[in-house]
Amino acid sequence: MRYILKRLLTTIPIIIGVSFLLYVMLNIVPGDPVALMMGEHINPDTIERVRARMNLDDPLMIRFVKYLLDALHGDFGYSYKLKREVSTLIWQAFPNTLILAVSGALVSWIIGIPAGIISAVKKNTWIDYAVMTFALIGVSMPVFWAGLLGQYFFGLKLQWLPISGFDGLNIKYIIMPAVVLGWSAAATIARLTRSSLLEVMSSDYIRTAREKGLLRHQVVVGHALKNAFLPVITVMTIQVASLLSGAVITETIFGIPGIGRIAVSAIQTRDMPLLQGSVMFATVLIILGNLLADILYGFIDPRIKYH
Amino acid sequence: MSDVLVINHLKTYFKTKHGMNPAVDDISLKLQMGKITALVGESGSGKSMTAMSILGLIPKPSGVIMPGSEILFEGKDLTTLKEREIAKIRGNKIAMIFQEPMTSLNPVYTIGKQLTEPLRIHQKLSKQEAKKVAISYLEKVRIPDPEKRFNNYPHQLSGGLRQRVMIAMAMICEPKLIIADEPTTALDVTIQAQILSLLCGVQKDLNTAILFITHDLGVVAEISDTVCVMYAGQIVEQADVKTLFEKPMHPYTKGLLKSLPRVDDDVTELYSIKGMVPNLIHLPKGCRFASRCPEATAICHQEIPPREMISGDHEVFCWLPRKEATNV
Ligand SMILES: Nc1ncnc2c1ncn2[C@@H]1O[C@H](COP(=O)(O)OP(=O)(O)O)[C@@H](O)[C@H]1O
Ligand code: SF4
Ligand SMILES: [Mg+2]
Numbered sequence: 001m002r003y004i005l006k007r008l009l010t011t012i013p014i015i016i017g018v019s020f021l022l023y024v025m026l027n028i029v030p031g032d033p034v035a036l037m038m039g040e041h042i043n044p045d046t047i048e049r050v051r052a053r054m055n056l057d058d059p060l061m062i063r064f065v066k067y068l069l070d071a072l073h074g075d076f077g078y079s080y081k082l083k084r085e086v087s088t089l090i091w092q093a094f095p096n097t098l099i100l101a102v103s104g105a106l107v108s109w110i111i112g113i114p115a116g117i118i119s120a121v122k123k124n125t126w127i128d129y130a131v132m133t134f135a136l137i138g139v140s141m142p143v144f145w146a147g148l149l150g151q152y153f154f155g156l157k158l159q160w161l162p163i164s165g166f167d168g169l170n171i172k173y174i175i176m177p178a179v180v181l182g183w184s185a186a187a188t189i190a191r192l193t194r195s196s197l198l199e200v201m202s203s204d205y206i207r208t209a210r211e212k213g214l215l216r217h218q219v220v221v222g223h224a225l226k227n228a229f230l231p232v233i234t235v236m237t238i239q240v241a242s243l244l245s246g247a248v249i250t251e252t253i254f255g256i257p258g259i260g261r262i263a264v265s266a267i268q269t270r271d272m273p274l275l276q277g278s279v280m281f282a283t284v285l286i287i288l289g290n291l292l293a294d295i296l297y298g299f300i301d302p303r304i305k306y307h
Numbered sequence: 308m309s310d311v312l313v314i315n316h317l318k319t320y321f322k323t324k325h326g327m328n329p330a331v332d333d334i335s336l337k338l339q340m341g342k343i344t345a346l347v348g349e350s351g352s353g354k355s356m357t358a359m360s361i362l363g364l365i366p367k368p369s370g371v372i373m374p375g376s377e378i379l380f381e382g383k384d385l386t387t388l389k390e391r392e393i394a395k396i397r398g399n400k401i402a403m404i405f406q407e408p409m410t411s412l413n414p415v416y417t418i419g420k421q422l423t424e425p426l427r428i429h430q431k432l433s434k435q436e437a438k439k440v441a442i443s444y445l446e447k448v449r450i451p452d453p454e455k456r457f458n459n460y461p462h463q464l465s466g467g468l469r470q471r472v473m474i475a476m477a478m479i480c481e482p483k484l485i486i487a488d489e490p491t492t493a494l495d496v497t498i499q500a501q502i503l504s505l506l507c508g509v510q511k512d513l514n515t516a517i518l519f520i521t522h523d524l525g526v527v528a529e530i531s532d533t534v535c536v537m538y539a540g541q542i543v544e545q546a547d548v549k550t551l552f553e554k555p556m557h558p559y560t561k562g563l564l565k566s567l568p569r570v571d572d573d574v575t576e577l578y579s580i581k582g583m584v585p586n587l588i589h590l591p592k593g594c595r596f597a598s599r600c601p602e603a604t605a606i607c608h609q610e611i612p613p614r615e616m617i618s619g620d621h622e623v624f625c626w627l628p629r630k631e632a633t634n635v
Contacts, residue, residue, distance in 0.1 A: 205412055207405070213396070227415055300415070
């Protein structure tokens with residue numbers, strides 16, 4: 001419990017620090033952001049109003065603090081392009097990103113973990129080689145390329161699945177983006193699970209377990225897996241970030257209205273408040289995702305709590 | 308005296324890129340009930356692989372027990388048993404204690420879970436029953452506060468305590484034979500002595516046979532009844548402990564004895580045997596010790612020495628006894 005609390009408390013300065021960096025980066029773009037955003041023929045009154053609403057006349061530091069305080073109350077500013085509150089837009093998009101990222105993660109675990117275990121147990125057999133070849137392809141294939149291939153074969157040629165679009169939890173629409181997104185993560189997990197399990201299997205405590213009279217498969221299940229998962233979980237925590245950012249690309253390819261698509265279209269339309277809001281939100285999401293994974297890790301490894 | 312385990316002509320070879328490595332090469336020995344037999348030799352001489360051969364835990368597929376080898380235990384040849392059958396013996400009738408107390412326990416499970424496991428597998432005890440037995444064994448190996456330790460994780464225990472847990476785990480099914488592979492090597496000297504006396508106590512309590520593996524002859528003198536000296540995969544001398552220390556015959560044994568530190572000696576520099584263990588894949592023709600042996604003669608380099616029985620149970624693998632016999 002104290003460990004969890006400590007991790008929660010250390011996360012707060014990280015969130016503030018990272019969002020400050022992001023804020024600075026997004027705000028050092030030269031030129032008047034309002035004019036940039038609104039185009040050329042606009043009346044000066046409106047510009048003034050918008051500048052005031054965005055606190056553009058304050059120094060950067062003050063603006064950041066105000067932004068942060070507003071954000072804490074759920075106010076991320078106003079999108080003049082879309083004529084909506086940024087927070088409304090984000091809250092509409094967020095569930096879609098979450099569904100995509102979670103299903104991508106599920107795919108990567110459901111494929112990656114068993115594949116890694118099987119190829120470790122069947123080390124140096126054709127099963128092992130087959131799994132590892134697939135994994136290599138998975139790791140080296142860019143998300144957009146996998147996406148296009150999937151659309152071509154399963155959407156256009158075989159017509160098993162819709163090419164793009166999104167319909168809440170409708171599995172027909174989720175499955176292809178989720179596999180595309182989770183595939184390379186699955187490959188990484190499979191490779192890591194394999195090597196980690198092999199390393200654990202050659203350790204002294206596994207020898208002890210065998211010497212006690214446990215059979216090989218009992219040792220794998222009862223003694224090796226829990227240890228072998230520790231580094232896998234660490235990598236999964238790192239993958240939370242890449243899954244979310246991979247979701248951005250996947251959303252764009254498959255036309256899924258998530259945070260990533262919002263951010264991309266905000267760049268295209270130079271919609272500063274929306275860009276800022278969606279990027280900030282995604283960042284905090286990633287940090288919290290990492291926190292969650294860390295806490296999970298603490299539950300599995302008894303040594304963590306005493307450090 | 309009844310033999311618990313008899314090894315006849317055990318050969319455990321490893322396939323390597325450069326050829327066959329005869330890590331254990333034609334070893335025969337007997338382990339007697341209630342006796343401690345020491346297996347002594349430098350690192351790499353094949354002691355651990357002898358032990359692993361007994362339990363059928365040779366690293367596969369590179370390690371192979373060669374045809375003609377025999378390990379007899381309770382009327383069965385362990386080398387011919389199926390995995391399922393030999394698993395029933397491991398940790399039950401033959402248990403093992405390893406060198407590395409720091410890494411031999413699984414870090415993510417409690418001492419209690421690991422200690423009760425042999426009871427749960429072999430005797431099918433319930434959790435509650437197994438816990439009772441386990442705690443009584445933690446007391447036997449004199450671990451303070453056993454109830455608390457039962458729920459501890461390995462990292463919460465010192466090296467000495469962990470080795471006590473390992474001993475308790477080896478004893479817990481009251482095995483006929485305990486193999487202790489350098490159980491004190493990784494511990495500091497005071498703890499070493501405690502663990503040794505504990506092992507001797509255990510051996511008396513259960514009347515088990517112990518195969519005590521070490522590279523340290525000093526330890527051997529303290530605890531064992533019989534000694535087998537191993538060199539480059541072979542047993543070069545075998546005798547009861549008194550004979551071996553008073554009348555060593557093999558030059559390698561003599562060298563090991565000379566390199567022991569003595570209390571009555573004011574020489575500060577210790578004797579050590581010159582040279583290195585030969586490469587087992589490209590073995591010399593005659594005696595394997597010839598290149599390092601101070602008493603080697605021409606024949607030693609040419610022909611493999613005979614196994615000579617000096618007296619009742621004193622056996623030497625060397626040309627010297629023959630030469631002495633002809634000279635006299
Ligand atoms: N996994 C293995 N693969 C190949 N050779 C091995 C393996 N394990 C041990 N050996 C060989 O067996 C020899 C004896 O090793 P070991 O029994 O561990 O020696 P000791 O316990 O006396 O120090 C080593 O010199 C090594 O060449
Ligand atoms: S056989 Fe010869 S070389 Fe070998 S130990 Fe005896 S004396 Fe030395
Ligand atoms: Mg060894």
